Amino acid sequence: MGKGSGYGKVILFGEHFVVYGLPGIASAVGLATDAVVTKSGALSVKDERKGTEGYSGSKREQQRESFERMFDMMGLKEKGVDIWLGGELPVMSGIGASAASSVAIARAVSDELKLGYDDAKINSVAYEMEKAFAGNPSGIDNTVATYGGLIWFKKNMAGGQNDMEKIRVPKPVEIVMGNSGVVADTKAMVAGVAERRKQQPEEYDAVFKKAEALAVKARAALEKGDYKTVGALMDENHSLLQQIKVSGEKLDELVAIAKQNGAFGAKVTGGGGGGCMVALTPGKELQERVASAMEAKGFQVLRTRIGV
Numbered sequence: 001m002g003k004g005s006g007y008g009k010v011i012l013f014g015e016h017f018v019v020y021g022l023p024g025i026a027s028a029v030g031l032a033t034d035a036v037v038t039k040s041g042a043l044s045v046k047d048e049r050k051g052t053e054g055y056s057g058s059k060r061e062q063q064r065e066s067f068e069r070m071f072d073m074m075g076l077k078e079k080g081v082d083i084w085l086g087g088e089l090p091v092m093s094g095i096g097a098s099a100a101s102s103v104a105i106a107r108a109v110s111d112e113l114k115l116g117y118d119d120a121k122i123n124s125v126a127y128e129m130e131k132a133f134a135g136n137p138s139g140i141d142n143t144v145a146t147y148g149g150l151i152w153f154k155k156n157m158a159g160g161q162n163d164m165e166k167i168r169v170p171k172p173v174e175i176v177m178g179n180s181g182v183v184a185d186t187k188a189m190v191a192g193v194a195e196r197r198k199q200q201p202e203e204y205d206a207v208f209k210k211a212e213a214l215a216v217k218a219r220a221a222l223e224k225g226d227y228k229t230v231g232a233l234m235d236e237n238h239s240l241l242q243q244i245k246v247s248g249e250k251l252d253e254l255v256a257i258a259k260q261n262g263a264f265g266a267k268v269t270g271g272g273g274g275g276c277m278v279a280l281t282p283g284k285e286l287q288e289r290v291a292s293a294m295e296a297k298g299f300q301v302l303r304t305r306i307g308v
């Protein structure tokens with residue numbers, strides 16, 4: 001029996017833009033997906049992860065494809081394994097559930113088949129698996145799922161090693177993730193941005209330049225613990241995500257609830273189109289106020305911290 005885990009994540013800055021080699025900032029959320037893998041005669045999956053209704057079912061085909069990619073990358077002809085998936089990380093779009101499960105499964109397979117993979121190898125297998133879920137992933141989700149922490153990430157567009165640096169904050173800070181309850185298809189969202197960018201290159205170029213500048217400023221503000229500035233930059237980032245059409249009605253509603261209740265900043269997180277948003281809520285009291293305001297409107301929330 002082999003075991004493995006992968007962290008869930010929250011993207012604070014730069015989702016979508018990271019696909020094109022611009023910087024992104026993301027953090028592990030402290031909750032993980034666990035996998036247990038046992039050699040067997042055929043491939044079977046028992047998915048006991050909890051979260052948004054319909055999530056696991058809607059991802060089944062992409063999950064199958066991710067397994068094929070994993071076995072190919074590992075050079076395994078025998079694909080008979082029983083996979084169990086569970087753990088504390090709720091499955092919902094935007095929280096890195098697919099990357100967390102890819103990392104967990106790759107680790108568990110390596111453990112069961114005694115492949116001896118280190119983190120770098122697990123990360124590259126999980127990146128290959130992510131292609132099934134995101135089409136053209138940047139690699140930010142699997143990197144956080146593998147290594148955890150708060151990171152600065154830049155994809156190497158020439159295919160070499162990506163730039164990944166840990167960011168240190170003076171002390172951990174509270175956030176709230178609000179779930180729109182809408183299951184989103186990251187692959188379709190990434191493809192949609194690519195399509196619109198092709199049709200409106202100048203408009204998109206201008207937005208992309210602003211996104212890059214935001215991430216650079218946000219890193220400096222995070223390192224200083226200047227959360228007023230981080231929050232304001234998150235608001236700006238949300239507006240850019242609206243401009244590239246990856247927000248949605250429920251996500252905008254959640255962002256508005258967060259802001260009305262005092263969040264320093266709030267934005268879509270992850271692929272968008274559904275899934276989650278994130279609000280920066282330093283201090284337990286503010287976190288509770290924002291989270292309960294979302295719950296009062298019937299949304300599922302996650303209270304957590306970044307920079308732990």
Ligand code: MEV
Binds near residue numbers: 271
């Ligand atoms: C998804 O969590 C983040 C995206 O930027 C896709 C990716 O970076 O692979 C939308």
